Amino acid sequence: MSRRGFIGWALGLGAGIVVLVAGIPQLGALFAAPRPAKPHDFVEVGKVADLPVGEPVGLTFVAESTDAYNVELLPHNVWAVKDAAGSATVFSPVCTHLGCQVGWDRGTQRFVCPCHNSVFTKDGTVVSGPAPRSLDTLPNKVKDGVLSVQWVDYTPGIPTKTSV
Numbered sequence: 001m002s003r004r005g006f007i008g009w010a011l012g013l014g015a016g017i018v019v020l021v022a023g024i025p026q027l028g029a030l031f032a033a034p035r036p037a038k039p040h041d042f043v044e045v046g047k048v049a050d051l052p053v054g055e056p057v058g059l060t061f062v063a064e065s066t067d068a069y070n071v072e073l074l075p076h077n078v079w080a081v082k083d084a085a086g087s088a089t090v091f092s093p094v095c096t097h098l099g100c101q102v103g104w105d106r107g108t109q110r111f112v113c114p115c116h117n118s119v120f121t122k123d124g125t126v127v128s129g130p131a132p133r134s135l136d137t138l139p140n141k142v143k144d145g146v147l148s149v150q151w152v153d154y155t156p157g158i159p160t161k162t163s164v
Contacts, residue, residue: 040065042141042148045090049145051082056091056104056111056122063151076151078138079104079111081122090140090149091124097131099156111135132159 001009045059056079065072079091079102091111093101100115110127111120118129125134139150153164 040151042150044146044148046147047145048082048086048088048142048147051080051088053082053084056081061149078149088140088147090138092136092138092154094156095131096133096136096156133161136161
């Protein structure tokens with residue numbers, strides 16, 4: 001084999017190795033099913049004893065979101081309502097119509113979406129507007145009197161509660 005032939009063979013082998021190493025992750029991304037999203041962990045938002053009975057309270061917490069190599073700390077707002085028995089229901093503030101943020105109107109005692117005028121009762125039921133379903137409740141738990149919430153993104157604009 002001539003020197004020129006050997007150099008051509010070596011360069012071809014090297015290029016093939018580079019293409020193989022660079023191409024395997026691309027093939028995996030093209031043909032493999034995407035990994036399911038990891039659900040958010042429960043995050044403590046406060047003591048249940050501090051919530052007034054029957055009055056929605058806005059709570060804010062920060063949840064860690066991981067997407068491949070990106071880790072972000074995302075703030076979330078929720079509405080918590082404690083009933084007379086002392087258990088709490090936590091509502092997502094995301095309107096089920098198009099995803100706007102609902103707010104509590106003390107005057108009317110209703111949750112109101114400022115964008116498209118959807119109105120919800122204190123228990124999240126739709127009163128009026130284009131919202132296709134009630135406000136979405138978020139998974140929560142109480143341990144040692146402390147309320148913890150798990151953030152879930154639900155799909156707006158459809159009549160069934162479906163996570164994204």
